[in-house]
Amino acid sequence: MRIAEALRDGTARLAAAGIDSAVSDARILLMAALGCDRTGLLSRAAEALPDAAAARYAGFLARRAAHEPVSRILGHREFWSLDFALGPATLDPRPDSETLVEAALAACPDRPLRVLDLGTGTGCLLLAVLHDRPAAFGLGVDRSEAAAATARANARALGLADRAAFLVGDWATALDARFDLVLSNPPYIPEAEIAALDPEVRDHDPHLALSGGADGLDAYRALAAALPGLLAPGGTAVVELGIGQAADVAALFRAAGLDIAATPHDLAGIPRCLVAKKEFGPASECR
Known part of the structure; x- marks a missing residue:
């Protein structure tokens, strides 16, 4: 043939x-x-x-x-024009998540930054930011040892291992530090909706990275409770949103004492991430 x-x-x-x-x-x-x-x-x-x-x-x-995704078959995915290896324990990075990277870079100028990525998976969010912010250092946290290992390998492959560390942990538990920028693409699919997802997602992305509990907001509640203690004064958090979740997540973050700076839209016009700030006096950008 x-x-x-x-x-x-x-x-x-x-x-x-x-x-x-x-x-x-x-x-x-x-x-x-x-x-x-x-x-x-x-x-x-x-x-x-x-x-x-x-x-x-x-x-x-x-x-x-x-219906196995091409990226899973080949074992890698391009994100932010960078090549990321995938693993069974990692979410397959989606182009929509680049909206979060854009928002984070817009909020934080190029200066020494301490960056935290909660639920890091492949490390794509953290490593994309570090790639474009050469003065920044970052920590990625994931519940899965296999995911953390994949993220470490990606950092090495991209030449960013000297500015990125990856730990295994339950969200922010046991972290005793303050960060200028916190990133997260948390699980946000309501549990009852997972069975109806496309098989490329339902059968190949890890359930732990998809399920946001009964209403899809469990991870956001945990983030709202943790962020005030994780953010440095004037710091910024940028978290990805599921469709239709912007108002509920904003309410959770405001109740935690954070200011909502923006809800950037993706290319389809959907509010895709939320930018929240921990203000300190007149501070209005990452410090």
Whole structure:
């Protein structure tokens, strides 16, 4: 079979399995099987598909047809133009979460910063901020040792290991420090809604990173209780939001004594994160 034919057949197979992104997914998986980029794929279209690559491609297609995400199949995901390894214990970073990084960078100028990432997973939020803020140092905390290990590996691969540390812990428990910036993409899906999620999410992202309890707000309650003690005076917290949660989370944070500075929207116009501040006198930015 020629490479062009393999791409056509793979696209048809994924489309028949109900994969909306069949064209792009088949192309990405074939490039991975061949070990080439898109230019290489186009230039080799008339060549025969090597047997080893054909076997790899068939395995990739079977997994994608079963609704395993491409990023899980390949073991990595691009986020903030950086490459992050994934693991079974980590959430698959989504483009929507880049809204949180944008908000954090906008709130905090490039100066020495102490950054905390609660529920760090792959470390993508913390490491994206550290990449763009070379004077910053950060700590990522996750309940999962496997997730923390993945984040450490990502920090090493990105050349950020000297400015990032990762610990295993239950949110902020046992942390006795103050931070200029606190980041979090907490679990926020109401438990009863998880069964109806797309299989790419429901069957492949860790349940611990999805379930926000009965109303989806359990993690936000924990954050609201912890943030006043974690933030330095004038510090900023930026947390991701689920759809329709902005008002409830803002109320929880205000009740904890925090000021709500903004609720930035994602590219779809949905309030995607909340920016809260711990004020001290006239302070209005991270210190």
